[in-house]
Amino acid sequence: MTSILMVCLGNICRSPLAEGILTSMVDPTQVYVDSAGTGGYHVGDAPDPRSIAIAKKNGIDISNQVCRKFTAEDFNRFDTIYVMDSSNYTNVVKLANSEADRAKVKLLLSEIEGKNLEVPDPYYGGDDGFKNVYNLIHQACSKLILKF
Numbered sequence: 001m002t003s004i005l006m007v008c009l010g011n012i013c014r015s016p017l018a019e020g021i022l023t024s025m026v027d028p029t030q031v032y033v034d035s036a037g038t039g040g041y042h043v044g045d046a047p048d049p050r051s052i053a054i055a056k057k058n059g060i061d062i063s064n065q066v067c068r069k070f071t072a073e074d075f076n077r078f079d080t081i082y083v084m085d086s087s088n089y090t091n092v093v094k095l096a097n098s099e100a101d102r103a104k105v106k107l108l109l110s111e112i113e114g115k116n117l118e119v120p121d122p123y124y125g126g127d128d129g130f131k132n133v134y135n136l137i138h139q140a141c142s143k144l145i146l147k148f
C-alpha cells in the first residue's frame with residue numbers, strides 16, 4: 001500500500017482537489033490518499049464551494065471531505081507528502097524530525113516535466129483560478145500515477 005498526503009495552507013481549496021483527483025485515478029486497495037492544511041483556520045469544514053463545484057463539473061465528488069491540520073505524525077503515516085507551494089514546503093519541513101522525513105516532501109508540480117512550479121492559491125480570486133488549479137493538479141496526478 002502506497003500512502004500519499006496532499007498539503008496546502010487551508011485544506012479547503014487546493015489539497016482537497018488534489019485528494020479527489022488522485023483518488024479518482026488510483027485503485028483504493030493499492031493507494032491511500034488524504035489531504036491536510038498547514039494552517040488551522042478551517043479545521044472541521046467542508047472544502048470551499050468553488051473547489052466542490054469544479055470537481056463536480058469533472059465528475060469527482062469531494063463534498064464529504066473534512067478539513068484537518070497537518071501534524072508531525074503525518075511523516076510516519078505517509079510515503080510521500082505533496083505540497084502545493086513553497087510556503088507549504090517550508091511549513092511542512094519545519095515539523096520534520098529527520099532527513100528521511102524531509103525527503104518525503106515534494107512540490108506536486110515537480111511531477112510535471114520536472115518543473116518546480118507552484119499551484120497558486122485560488123482562495124481570494126475568481127472561478128478561473130479554480131479551473132487553473134484543477135488543470136494543474138490533474139496534469140501532475142496523471143504523471144505521478146505512472147510511478148505506481
Ligand code: 4NP
Pocket residue numbers: 008009010011012013014015037041121122123
Ligand atoms: P488552500 O486555500 O490553501 O488552497 O486551501 C486557502 C484557503 C483558506 C485560506 C488561505 C488559503 N485562508 O486564509 O483562510
